[in-house]
Amino acid sequence: MDSITLKGKLIISGAVCVKTGLHIGGASTGLEIGGIDNIVVRNPVDDHPYIPGSSLKGKMRSLMERRLGLSLNRYVRRGKPEVRIHECDDATQYAECNVCKVFGVAGEKEFATPTRLFVRDVALSDEDVERLAVLDTELPYTEVKWEAAIDRITSAAVPRQFERVPAGVAFKPMQLVFNFYEGDDLRLLRRVFEAMELVQDDYLGGMGSRGYGEIAFEKLTLTLKTGNYYEDPQTSPAQDIREGISLKELREEEKAILGEIERALGGD
Numbered sequence: 001m002d003s004i005t006l007k008g009k010l011i012i013s014g015a016v017c018v019k020t021g022l023h024i025g026g027a028s029t030g031l032e033i034g035g036i037d038n039i040v041v042r043n044p045v046d047d048h049p050y051i052p053g054s055s056l057k058g059k060m061r062s063l064m065e066r067r068l069g070l071s072l073n074r075y076v077r078r079g080k081p082e083v084r085i086h087e088c089d090d091a092t093q094y095a096e097c098n099v100c101k102v103f104g105v106a107g108e109k110e111f112a113t114p115t116r117l118f119v120r121d122v123a124l125s126d127e128d129v130e131r132l133a134v135l136d137t138e139l140p141y142t143e144v145k146w147e148a149a150i151d152r153i154t155s156a157a158v159p160r161q162f163e164r165v166p167a168g169v170a171f172k173p174m175q176l177v178f179n180f181y182e183g184d185d186l187r188l189l190r191r192v193f194e195a196m197e198l199v200q201d202d203y204l205g206g207m208g209s210r211g212y213g214e215i216a217f218e219k220l221t222l223t224l225k226t227g228n229y230y231e232d233p234q235t236s237p238a239q240d241i242r243e244g245i246s247l248k249e250l251r252e253e254e255k256a257i258l259g260e261i262e263r264a265l266g267g268d
């Protein structure tokens with residue numbers, strides 16, 4: 001790829017609302033914290049739990065790979081649990097691949113165009129930091145839940161403690177940034193909306209089969225910044241395509257939204 005022009009960016013902002021306890025595992029240091037070995041990821045600066053952009057993006061990607069039935073040909077991790085993803089090997093595959101263009105390929109691939117989607121880390125909302133700080137829980141801002149793992153052979157129950165972010169809190173501001181480069185990128189943006197709905201109907205983080213990790217994207221605002229905006233924001237201001245809508249509303253209006261973006265980018 002010799003040259004490629006950025007036509008604009010769509011910033012999808014909003015909140016990730018936690019409907020059932022959320023466990024996104026922190027780095028396993030081998031150290032037990034308060035006797036709990038399954039801790040959640042926290043910002044080391046303020047100790048607040050957060051949602052890593054990579055966790056949200058990775059979940060969107062894997063659900064989209066499964067939805068499209070792509071072959072999982074690359075190992076992210078071997079051993080337990082084994083993690084495999086799909087990744088295109090050549091230009092022909094890549095040209096047709098919705099997943100690799102949106103979510104990226106590892107390393108420098110000469111056939112690859114820039115990754116369309118970035119997902120930023122999402123902080124615990126200021127309101128919930130205040131609300132949770134006054135609770136007397138074992139660890140700040142979270143709850144600890146016992147889960148019994150049943151040994152499949154001996155039927156012995158092995159209790160384990162899981163730290164989780166309680167239901168009812170919100171992480172915000174969430175920010176997904178979609179970059180437009182080529183004519184068919186609107187089709188790829190539609191896949192982002194689709195992947196968001198797949199995550200809502202699946203789960204985020206661990207222990208989903210035990211009911212953890214139901215989330216909802218709420219108060220979504222779509223802001224379009226064209227190439228001209230970056231050059232001169234006074235004459236080509238950023239446009240709010242939609243403000244404060246639910247994902248359901250977004251999907252219902254998807255065709256109209258894509259049409260509006262297409263016209264705005266085309267006039268650039």
Ligand SMILES: [Zn+2]
Pocket residue numbers: 086087088093094097098099100101
């Ligand atoms: Zn691919």
